[in-house]
Amino acid sequence: MESIDDNRVVEAKRRKEKNLLAELQQLDIKADNLEILFIAVKEAKILEIYVKRKTQKQFRWFKSYLFSTFSGVLGPKKQEGDKQIPEGFYQITHLNPKSKYHLSLGINYPNAYDQANAFTGSAIYIHGGMESVGCIAIGDDAIEEVYVLTEMAQQNGQKDIPVLIYPYTMHAEKHKEMLEITDESTAHFWNILATSYQYFQENKVPLSYEFKGKQIEYLT
Template sequence: MKTLLAMFVLLLAHTYLLPRQSFKEEQLKFSRVREAYTSYEPRLRQDVLQAGTSLERMQILLIAFKEEKELELWVRDQDSPVYQKLKTYPICATSGISGPKRQSGDRQIPEGFYEIDRFNPVSNYFLSLGINYPNASDKAISPHANLGGDIFIHGGCSTIGCLPLTDPLMAELYVLAVEARANGQRSLPVYFFPSRLDKEGFARLQARYQAQPELLLFWKNLKEGHDLFMASRQALHYSIQKNGQYRFSQVHASGIAP
């Protein structure tokens, strides 16, 4: 009986009284993450200072442009809703064609508005950040039962539906993502666009895909979010309708949606 009571007290202390390891501490248990910090943290610290924040106060947002094969990294300080573009990473390889991912095995890279939902420090592709595909929009629009999954931003230079950056660039991005999560950023947005959706870019898509009106309608909806972010430089506030369309809310200067 005394033994059971002692075990219970020990479990209680471990659960509620002893300090828990932070997210960053958990990540640093892995050799690849430690090596990434050793190689890139000093320079990244200087980079984010030039953007008006610090590693200890930074939040991040990512934007992928499939046709241009670019992944933009935007950062902001915790006290400001406005993001500044910090870096543009070249995407090493792509698969599929323009258009969203709609089923397992289609080799497509998703298009839409997502978040990083998992960190993998022991990935088969060095380090990787998981995307919450399929989201509610994908599920509402796709006619297929199996939409696939396991979409990542990762190291290496091969892909079937993911975004590979090469190992060195992935190490750098992984450090920044760990820091943002450690700073309390629960939502790390990732926006996927078929191309840059400015006026000229969208006109090119309209000319090229005029025989696919449903696809153009989907891209027109993405363009709403694209244009709103580019005008405000603030994280998008949106809901997903029953038909899968994104509905965006304007943001105030405070960064809070009305």
């Protein structure tokens, strides 16, 4: 017998899967060769999904969703209970059909960089609903699309689904302005993120990186 949670996912698929497949087909992408990438921009309160075929290098914009609410301020999440949405480079860890907020996708905060810097916190998700304490909330209708698309990518072999979270649109002029009104530590971190943001905007390919203790180093 199906549980209520199973039915929640079944209903999301019934409502969203057909249209998603048709929209992907317009980009010449099928479910069995789909890869996805998330970009969230906190100041703009927007979550973007980019897609590509497995054989392609470059991603293409697919959909954007507005946050349904927002907590915290610009700047990385550093401790449990600070209500901050994290900033940096993350992955989807799991799909949660039993979310308090309809459906949700788990994010691997704290990542290795966060842990090395003694940042604390847990249970960070992209989820539905109209409430958030450090998570990315996009409402029930939007999370159904995001959940179904993510499950589609995972079931067809995408093990690592990137979630790149930036404080603001980090174009050079905007970035320069923001550095002038923040502290030295945050400015250093934002400089690292800006390199990634600008590279993706120019190339539609995520810049490869690795965590080296308390630092993030880019791979060329």
